[in-house]
Amino acid sequence: MKKRLLILEDGTVFEGAAFGSDRASQGEVVFTTGMTGYEETLTDPSFYGQIVTFTYPLIGNYGINSDDFESIAPVVRGVVVRELTKIPSNFRSEMTLDEYLKSHDIPAIEGIDTRKLTRIIRSKGAVRAMLTQADEEVNIVEIVKRLNETPYLKNHVREVSSKMPFPSPGRGKRVVLMDFGMKKGILRELNNRHCDVLVVPYNTPAEKILSFRPEGILLSNGPGNPADVTEGIETIKQLIGKVPMFGICLGHQIIALACGAKSFKLPFGHRGANHPVKNLQTGIVEITSQNHGYAIDANSLEGTDLEITHVSLNDGTIEGLKHKKYPVFSVQFHPEASPGPEDSNYLFDEFIKLMEQAGEEKQHA
Numbered sequence: 016m017k018k019r020l021l022i023l024e025d026g027t028v029f030e031g032a033a034f035g036s037d038r039a040s041q042g043e044v045v046f047t048t049g050m051t052g053y054e055e056t057l058t059d060p061s062f063y064g065q066i067v068t069f070t071y072p073l074i075g076n077y078g079i080n081s082d083d084f085e086s087i088a089p090v091v092r093g094v095v096v097r098e099l100t101k102i103p104s105n106f107r108s109e110m111t112l113d114e115y116l117k118s119h120d121i122p123a124i125e126g127i128d129t130r131k132l133t134r135i136i137r138s139k140g141a142v143r144a145m146l147t148q149a150d151e152e153v154n155i156v157e158i159v160k161r162l163n164e165t166p167y168l169k170n171h172v173r174e175v176s177s178k179m180p181f182p183s184p185g186r187g188k189r190v191v192l193m194d195f196g197m198k199k200g201i202l203r204e205l206n207n208r209h210c211d212v213l214v215v216p217y218n219t220p221a222e223k224i225l226s227f228r229p230e231g232i233l234l235s236n237g238p239g240n241p242a243d244v245t246e247g248i249e250t251i252k253q254l255i256g257k258v259p260m261f262g263i264c265l266g267h268q269i270i271a272l273a274c275g276a277k278s279f280k281l282p283f284g285h286r287g288a289n290h291p292v293k294n295l296q297t298g299i300v301e302i303t304s305q306n307h308g309y310a311i312d313a314n315s316l317e318g319t320d321l322e323i324t325h326v327s328l329n330d331g332t333i334e335g336l337k338h339k340k341y342p343v344f345s346v347q348f349h350p351e352a353s354p355g356p357e358d359s360n361y362l363f364d365e366f367i368k369l370m371e372q373a374g375e376e377k378q379h380a
């Protein structure tokens with residue numbers, strides 16, 4: 016087994032065994048607590064630029080099969096696990112996690128004390144890190160210096176958004192899905208409800224979107240700092256009030272910013288499949304799938320037309336918003352799950368209802 020190092024910006028060095036690609040790679044190291052769903056996590060475009068640590072201690076046990084993918088290719092910068100399963104056991108498995116990561120040139124490390132690493136991330140917040148081979152040439156002081164000079168992840172939506180519009184037809188509601196780095200699960204939920212979907216790149220202008228005569232607009236998830244997605248925010252400012260809207264994760268943040276709220280970086284993010292969220296409208300607690308490093312600042316809502324609909328029971332941060340005047344709502348978590356629980360799946364039905372109501376009002380106007 017080749018040795019590999021995970022070097023953090025504070026100078027902490029973890030030594031482990033190499034798997035995946037042999038190249039060195041740098042990114043923000045984050046942790047996710049989901050016990051299953053590593054294929055969906057690795058292919059979620061919101062993880063662009065991040066080195067993902069799985070806190071569940073055994074990863075790779077059911078191999079890799081392409082029907083679980085959330086996008087065409089993984090965009091993570093690296094993978095950190097406690098123990099890698101060498102021989103997966105699943106009738107659907109097409110290859111091992113090691114083979115998959117090698118084929119996409121993504122380096123990984125195993126044999127790491129992921130509890131210790133997670134505690135560092137929890138206490139220090141966002142941590143920049145590098146995965147590199149453990150040989151005599153590696154200069155740790157130099158790498159730590161470089162990590163400290165690297166700016167945090169900026170706008171990488173353009174890297175993961177589709178370049179051209181594409182349809183995913185149906186007989187139902189006409190929905191424009193703005194792709195900021197979409198998970199396939201969102202499209203699947205719309206198609207399950209027979210929507211006639213047109214997926215458009217993140218920078219499609221408002222007039223162009225309106226020219227498709229959408230009955231609703233869905234803003235997808237995506238990577239990086241929402242405040243950097245200025246084109247998307249401007250577009251939404253022009254569209255709010257004209258068409259019913261539903262925002263998911265980055266899409267939620269973009270709607271909030273377009274309405275005048277502010278976002279901030281969470282100390283260590285919410286990533287996992289069992290985050291409790293309280294729906295303030297029903298009083299029901301939903302167990303949700305989450306993956307975000309930023310959130311909307313509750314203090315910044317004053318003077319906006321937004322009201323809070325969902326809150327996190329772990330840290331009290333905003334998990335859902337709705338517009339007081341227009342048919343616009345959004346959630347910070349992932350109602351499409353994949354991976355994770357489906358408690359919040361009803362939100363897609365609410366989006367359909369909102370489009371139906373808006374259609375009826377238009378007819379009677």
Ligand SMILES: NC(=O)CC[C@H](N)C(=O)O
Pocket residue numbers: 061235236237238239240241263264265266306307308309310
């Ligand atoms: N999954 C997402 O859409 C994440 C949104 C944003 N990139 C964040 O980290 O907060």
